Amino acid sequence: MVTGAAGFIGSHLVDLLLDQGHTVIGLDSLDPAYSPAQKRANLAAAQQHPSFRLVVDDLRRAHLAGLFAEAATVYHLAARAGVQDSWRQGVTDTWEVNVAGTQAVLDAALTAGAGRVVLASSSSVYGETAAPGGPRIVNPISPYGASKAACEHLAGVYSGRGLEVVTLRYFTVYGPRQRPDMAMHRMFEATRADGPTFSRRGSGEQTREFTFVGDVARATAAAAAVPAAAGRAFDIGGGARHSLNDVIAAVGAVSGAAVRVRTVPRPAGDPQATAADADPARRLLGWRPVTSLRRGLAEQGAWHRQRRSPTRPPAAQPGSAQSVPAAI
Ligand SMILES: NC(=O)c1ccc[n+]([C@@H]2O[C@H](COP(=O)([O-])OP(=O)(O)OC[C@H]3O[C@@H](n4cnc5c(N)ncnc54)[C@H](O)[C@@H]3O)[C@@H](O)[C@H]2O)c1
Secondary structure (H helix, E strand, O other), rough: EEEOOOHHHHHHHHHHHHHHHOEEEEOEEEEEEEEOHHHHHHHHHHHOOOEEEEEEEOOOOHHHHHHHOOEEEEOOOOOOOOOOOHHHHHHHHHHHHHHHHHHHHHHHHHOOOOOOEEEEEEHHHHHHHHOOOOOOOOOOOOHHHHHHHHHHHHHHHHHHOOOOOOEEEEEOOOOOOOOOOHHHHHHOOOOOOOOOOOEEEOOOOEEEEOOEEEHHHHHHHHHHOOOOOOOOEEEEEEOOOEEHHHHHHHHHHHOOOOOOOEEEEEOOOOOOOOOOOOOOHHHHHHHOOOOEEEEEEEHHHHHHHHHHOOOOOOOOOOOOHHHHOOOO
């Protein structure tokens, strides 16, 4: 069972689980936070698969225990995602979907006797404390991060009642199907002559551990399989840190056209640096990221080109992974 199955990460997880031979039920409300048509397109391949079924419903209203009764694992990815959105339009949903929705999922999983819940959390729970060498404590600096921290506490509550929960703190995920509010998506769109300009928040010197979505899907599937992972939280990061300015240059190189940039003030909730602690996921889940930023951006660039000209093969040039600066 995958909640948020039609979203960016959820749809890649669905594809991977189907490839691994599992039967998958997806639950998604096709929430209008961004285009429901994009979400349906994310599941185009899965919808052709005989072992996949999509239930379009809101997890706040669906009969979850009935759905979960069939599930060995509930991967809970449905959320109102996004730091900046959580100050603005997303305020209510950030709390209703992320917190009350997660409690509904955990409660139903316990009632239904689901084997395990894998909970999608975020590096945002750390606020500024996930910087290299930082104290690494849960100390969010945005309403979104606070909502994810609340989800983690709820996971602890339900673990105490006997439910197996594994929490994964994803670090800035990118790749094909990325949400349109996210930086790399906006950068690729800003390489088009007729596209919007990319609004760089601040100097661009902030650094992130960007994580390729295929690696995130593998980590998420692995979290269901390791008995010793129950009750634990893992950082899921891409293995290297890059500044926003590095990524702007790399997206330009991949696309064969510069990203048109304008600078806007750095908003609240945007940490200066994030870095994952890779060791627990490597030791306990047997997982490590394998996709370099160079390779992952080339895949995302191909997806953007394909969306603009669906008849053109995804591997079409201009730009190539080879033309990205070697340091990326
Ligand atoms: N993308 C990232 O960089 C990132 C980083 C850290 C954590 N996360 C977490 O990973 C998960 C997936 O994120 P994403 O980037 O794929 O976001 P996304 O918005 O693409 O996917 C979330 C999906 O949940 C669905 N949804 C929203 N409200 C729902 C509801 N009430 N009932 C049923 N479905 C609902 C949406 O329609 C959407 O398809 C989220 O929990 C997010 O907080 C993402």
